[in-house]
Amino acid sequence: MGKRIGILTGGGDCPGLNAVIRAAVKVGVERHGFEVFGIEDAFSGLIDLDYRSPNGNRWLTPRDVRDVLGRGGTLLGTSNRNDPFHFVTKDAEGRPVERDVSDLVVEHARAMRLDGLISIGGDGSMAISQRLLEKGLPIVGVPKTIDNDLGATDQTFGFDTAVGIATEALDRLRDTAESHDRVMLLEVMGRDAGFIALHAGMAGGADAILIPEIPYAIEPLVRMVQARAEAGQKYSLIVVSEGAKPLGGDVSALGRKPGEMVRLKGAAARVEAALEGRLDAEVRVTVLGHLQRGGVPSSFDRILASRFGRAAAELCAQDAWGRMVALRDGAIVSIPIADAVARPRRVDPKGDLLEAARALGTVFGDEPA
Ligand code: F6P
Numbered sequence: 001m002g003k004r005i006g007i008l009t010g011g012g013d014c015p016g017l018n019a020v021i022r023a024a025v026k027v028g029v030e031r032h033g034f035e036v037f038g039i040e041d042a043f044s045g046l047i048d049l050d051y052r053s054p055n056g057n058r059w060l061t062p063r064d065v066r067d068v069l070g071r072g073g074t075l076l077g078t079s080n081r082n083d084p085f086h087f088v089t090k091d092a093e094g095r096p097v098e099r100d101v102s103d104l105v106v107e108h109a110r111a112m113r114l115d116g117l118i119s120i121g122g123d124g125s126m127a128i129s130q131r132l133l134e135k136g137l138p139i140v141g142v143p144k145t146i147d148n149d150l151g152a153t154d155q156t157f158g159f160d161t162a163v164g165i166a167t168e169a170l171d172r173l174r175d176t177a178e179s180h181d182r183v184m185l186l187e188v189m190g191r192d193a194g195f196i197a198l199h200a201g202m203a204g205g206a207d208a209i210l211i212p213e214i215p216y217a218i219e220p221l222v223r224m225v226q227a228r229a230e231a232g233q234k235y236s237l238i239v240v241s242e243g244a245k246p247l248g249g250d251v252s253a254l255g256r257k258p259g260e261m262v263r264l265k266g267a268a269a270r271v272e273a274a275l276e277g278r279l280d281a282e283v284r285v286t287v288l289g290h291l292q293r294g295g296v297p298s299s300f301d302r303i304l305a306s307r308f309g310r311a312a313a314e315l316c317a318q319d320a321w322g323r324m325v326a327l328r329d330g331a332i333v334s335i336p337i338a339d340a341v342a343r344p345r346r347v348d349p350k351g352d353l354l355e356a357a358r359a360l361g362t363v364f365g366d367e368p369a
Pocket of ligand 1: 122146189191242264
């Protein structure tokens with residue numbers, strides 16, 4: 001008898017998730033004789049075995065993963081609101097309270113007779129997976145996130161697609177900015193890491209890029225816009241990472257609700273307000289938001305996700321529990337999930353990419369007068 005392997009996607013969705021599921025199911029079933037059990041909406045399907053939204057937990061065969069390689073989203077559903085260690089329920093008065101239901105997750109996985117679980121997720125999901133592993137649940141991890149903020153892997157799938165979408169947005173904004181002589185601010189995702197902003201900004205030829213790793217002042221932006229106008233280029237493009245911070249300030253965010261992470265909002269609007277009245281040109285803001293997460297994955301992301309899915313199935317076959325697949329120097333390797341959790345990736349302000357952007361005249365908001 002082959003193993004029984006559960007598979008779930010956790011955290012925010014990201015282009016390429018379906019490609020991982022497809023590869024893990026095909027390799028698991030066809031090569032290793034696994035029975036693969038799809039768990040719905042991240043850990044929801046393990047917290048409540050009768051959970052239904054909209055399909056519920058279900059067996060997955062190669063037939064179920066036909067034609068999903070190029071589709072965005074995740075056929076298993078996902079959530080970044082159901083951490084079993086901080087699960088939100090209501091108290092007697094109907095107020096939201098956080099509870100630890102992690103024992104229930106382990107118990108339910110045993111009740112389903114799962115030999116192991118493939119957990120596909122970002123830093124949050126890997127931290128949850130590590131804690132469940134320590135409670136005795138055998139887990140193999142697959143890293144995903146458009147933010148590319150996991151230090152353990154050279155790249156996560158989803159990032160390439162998100163950068164492509166943000167680059168296309170800049171190309172489009174350039175046309176209209178030039179027509180109207182406007183300063184266009186494009187806010188992109190990335191949380192505490194500025195990779196999407198830096199890569200899209202470089203690919204789209206942005207005049208300034210504001211990232212969380214380099215606190216910004218407004219004067220360098222004003223000087224850049226004015227210098228361009230004096231040189232005859234009366235428009236400018238500025239990419240603002242959602243986690244960008246002004247010098248001495250903090251991120252722009254909404255308060256944290258129980259069971260949720262802090263929601264970043266308003267980074268570009270804050271730059272717009274600071275530029276207000278200091279420029280001749282009009283300033284406009286575009287927030288790209290979740291457009292960066294949907295749609296077809298790029299071919300790079302499809303390939304990386306497929307390699308990760310295949311490698312995850314192989315790790316399950318080898319009983320290599322507690323390990324996460326990763327990309328290192330072009331090869332797929334595996335590392336302890338614990339290491340992945342401990343090593344966030346951030347843009348190196350002195351790195352080659354940033355220096356190349358500076359050499360090309362891109363402003364980061366830290367330039368001296
Ligand atoms: O981590 C991925 C990400 O898209 C971040 O870039 C962003 O801050 C966050 O998720 C948005 O999450 P939500 O879907 O809850 O708005």
